[in-house]
Amino acid sequence: MVAASVTGLAARRLTSGYTAAMVLLGVGVSLLPLMVSNYILTFVLQALMACALAGSWNLISGFTGYVSFGHAAFFGLGAYAAGIAIAKAAVPAPVAIASAAIVAGCAGLCLGYPALRLRGPYFAVGMLGVAEALRVGITVAEPVTGGGRGLVMPPQDVLLPAYFSMLALVVLIVAITRAVATRPVGLRLLAIREDEVAAEVTGIQTTRLKLVAFATSATLAGVAGGIYAWHMSYIDPTTVFAGSLTVRAIAMTMLGGQGTVFGPVIGSVVLSVIGEVTWARFPFLHNAVSGALIVVIVLFIPRGVTGVLQDRGVLPRSRTL
């Protein structure tokens, strides 16, 4: 690892301290069910879900710079794959979630292949179109999906297992991101973000690399959707394909620091908590308040919390962060 601004030893200490803090956070979250009410658990579960979406979005967009505005598509597909499996075939949850992963992953491969040929804004808006088209498709396929009436699953109290599944998913995403970031593959992905043509010239197989990253990202978002469906036992197309799911993931990643390992985690913790704390004070203005918050993030901390800390020399410029 390169530690640019601090001496090697101090940097290593800081880095391991930072990582330790994150591990501690994980342990804390996993012990939470022993201490708090189901409301807090539901809140944390939903924050974890946001975190999973942010983390999976970060894998493709944070690293390669391909800004996907249709990430919710894979969440929605996963939710419906799992939902249908539970509602129509009464399969156990692990099977349902596995089918969510498979469906979302395959969709990622099939859609990513053509879509990743598009660049910049064309890719962003193209993916937005993908998400919309899929939402309509699910709505129209009424016999299987229940259409606009939504899909009703037999209700079951799965808060705790869903909670731990979502936590496990977040840990998995962080582990994958860390593995990517600390290996040459991470550098190659970042090279695509900086200059794709140059990356290609240096011998990086950009097409294959992008596709793998995209499919992985889609699979993970799909799993999040599957767990969501399992937990809610009722899903409808407008909710699970909502563009706001994508935008929230993007905002969280940006706040924490895109292309970093723990950025999405930090971003989702901060934004979820702020959201939960501020609503009571601005009952009729909370839409505007969250908007203003985004504007502030973009204008004043465009490189995210991680970036700011690194610039100030608080954190070393290590890629394991």
Added chain:
Amino acid sequence: MIGALPVAIGVAAVACGGEAATPAAPASGGAAAPKGAPIKVGASVSTTGSNGKTGLYQVEAYKLWIDQVNARGGLLGRPVEMIILDDESDPTIGTKLYEKLINEDKVDLVMGPYSSSVTQAVSTVTEKYKFPMLAAGASASDIWKRNYKYIFGVYSVAESYFYSVIDIAKAAGMQTVAIVNEDTVFPKATAAGTAEYVRKQGLRIVFQEQYPAKATDLSSLITKVKAAKPDVLVGGSYQPDSILLTRQAKELDLNVKLLAFSVGAAIPEFGTGLGKDADFVMGPSMWEPVLKTKGNVEFVETYTKKWNREPDYHSATGFAGGQILEAAVAKAKSLDREKIREALSSLDIETVLPGRYKVDDTGTQTAHIAVVIQWQGKEKPVIAPDSMANGKPKLPTPEWKARP
């Protein structure tokens, strides 16, 4: 972007505890001022997002009910306070908020949210904790098809909204029907129920199609309806699409003998937004201010005084929900939720709504009577059922060209 979810998950708390804890002077009945620890009633209603407009009526009605309960001496002699949160029209947030109300705020009782889809989602939470809930803002029958024990309907199921309208059409000798609807929970249920009833009554469906929420142009749909030449056009629709359908029907010269919309037509803004073009349009209504139901005059009066606007039927269903809960607690003589559940399943009472409150084994409302209104001039008299009507249906609707 799409959807109504802001970036931060937020909810609005409408503080009303303070207001409720100091009840107004006892009403003329001379009830004693409530004493003891307040009873907490919790609800989450959409006041922002796509259902924000209608949800607000329900919130206002809940608050009015709380005022009046306290003025009457509270529940079981104890004051009542209400915690109302905002789910932003998002079922995900709704479920979280009912977890909060039950676990964090430790409410004694809950009331239902607004909209069928949010109710569908949050009833899984209330069922889990065995909290009986009156669905004061939902009517899709799917909600009662899951063998839940703790959810009770306040007004007619969406499927039955157009029964009376179809009866009127049949009585007037009309034979063909076109049905269009928005592709979301409630309008879909309305359309499905209407289609079944139309067939049962021996009328013919000549066209049926759905359109997406927030559609801004329905000209192709209207063109197809026009080609099908129906006698009746029924729309499973909300306010903006009801107005859009009427406008575009006039623009494209689609003439039917009877035009009816579900939620849209009964709203006062339908008349103000369309002016003369609203005339002859019919719509089912769960309640109307002119109805002579029990306590209705007083309800309209106090509501208008408190909120500076007339109640909508969503206000009335919310208020009726409160009345029913009050009756159930009185019958159960305790806050024991099992006893309240039993009371809710066996109660048979009058509310401000037309008909009565009575549910079947599934919790589905069976005794409420939906009325039908028709726009005539700037008024919307009730034209059916006969026992409650204060006007006569004007049929058939003249062709657009023949109208001023």
Added chain:
Amino acid sequence: MGTDLATAAQVVVSGLLLGGLYALLAGGLTLVFGVMRVINLAHGELLMLGAYVACLLFAATGLNPIVALLVSIPVLFVVGAVTQRFVVNRVVNAPLLTSLLLTYGLSLVVTGTAQAVWTNDYRSVPFITGGFALGEVSISRPRLLAFAVSLVLTGAAHVFLTRTRWGKAMRATAQNADVALACGIDIDRARMLAFGIASALAGAAGTLVSFLYSVYPEMGRAFMLKAFAVIVLGGLGSFPGALIGAMILGVVEAGAAYLSTTQIAEAVIYIMLLAMLLVRPHGLLGTAER
């Protein structure tokens, strides 16, 4: 509907009338992208503000919405120019994502404030209604009027961009800001002007929509996805491209809705968009950029 031909004509006419409105909305969006590489996600909120200007004036004084254009256009121009100068200008050279997120934040601020000030009520402006028959084709009066005004305004904007000094300055800034600066063009002012004009066009579109559709704080969203599709279809940054894209989208939407359903038509336009991008990755009239 007498013949199939008449029906087809009816659908095409409806589609074109719709396309005119999309063009006015998308024109501003593509202009902003062209001049400063910013996709303005708050463009729909500018439309909403334009609609409220007309709606509130109508409610207060009964002012004809067409006359209300004289108010909404300058008001929205100022709103746009000020927003550009103090907020958007700070992210002009930042990566795409930055401006996307910034303008999304702005859109939430505007929508949220509108909800607090004007509530979620749906309002309408009962202005001109009905239609007339041209042979067997029915033509909507309000939509024809909106179409005509849209074309006039889009045309005027196009003339301004191609014929005037400031228009040329904007286009120079669009092509290469550094060179434009070196040539003595005040690029900050050119950008401000571009954003102002784009905002005024969106406001005008909103004023026209006010008597076609319901006015409410979140109405912008109902139109924005279509506007994105239009500008990508036409080629980002291309003003004529937006016009052509809008017409194509309008007709395809109406046609698909007629042949299948209004519900499926939504998906058809996005699938068309994607298919088209795969053949021409930079839209119809867009140019490749690196």
